[in-house]
Amino acid sequence: MHFLTKTFLYCALIASVALAMKVTSAAASEDGGNIVFNQMLRCLKLPADAPSAYNFLIVAVIKDGSADFLSVNFRTPPSEWEKTAAPLIADAITQCEPYNSISGRTEFSITRELVEAGSKN
Numbered sequence: 001m002h003f004l005t006k007t008f009l010y011c012a013l014i015a016s017v018a019l020a021m022k023v024t025s026a027a028a029s030e031d032g033g034n035i036v037f038n039q040m041l042r043c044l045k046l047p048a049d050a051p052s053a054y055n056f057l058i059v060a061v062i063k064d065g066s067a068d069f070l071s072v073n074f075r076t077p078p079s080e081w082e083k084t085a086a087p088l089i090a091d092a093i094t095q096c097e098p099y100n101s102i103s104g105r106t107e108f109s110i111t112r113e114l115v116e117a118g119s120k121n
Contacts, residue, residue, distance in 0.1 A: 041092075047084050056086065059073065066094075
């Protein structure tokens with residue numbers, strides 16, 4: 001019985017450490033995403049006549065201050081405007097390098113609300 005309790009506690013400890021690492025990693029990814037997003041806004045030139053709603057998911061791997069890998073993903077089937085905007089978003093991310101303070105994988109969304117709010121700051 002003692003062995004089972006010890007094993008259970010050990011497994012619970014491993015699970016809690018793994019969860020803490022995942023939460024820390026997600027928070028670091030979110031912070032990095034905010035940095036990349038805010039810096040990218042300075043270079044972002046979206047096409048005119050934006051739809052009332054759009055939502056891109058950006059996945060970027062930053063290495064040595066540069067976007068080493070970049071993916072612009074659509075959450076729904078893209079409109080023609082979104083198809084035109086996606087490469088402009090990717091260009092803005094690479095044009096606004098370097099991202100000296102972050103490294104690793106970041107994820108963030110680009111929505112009309114976030115772009116409008118960010119461009120007012």
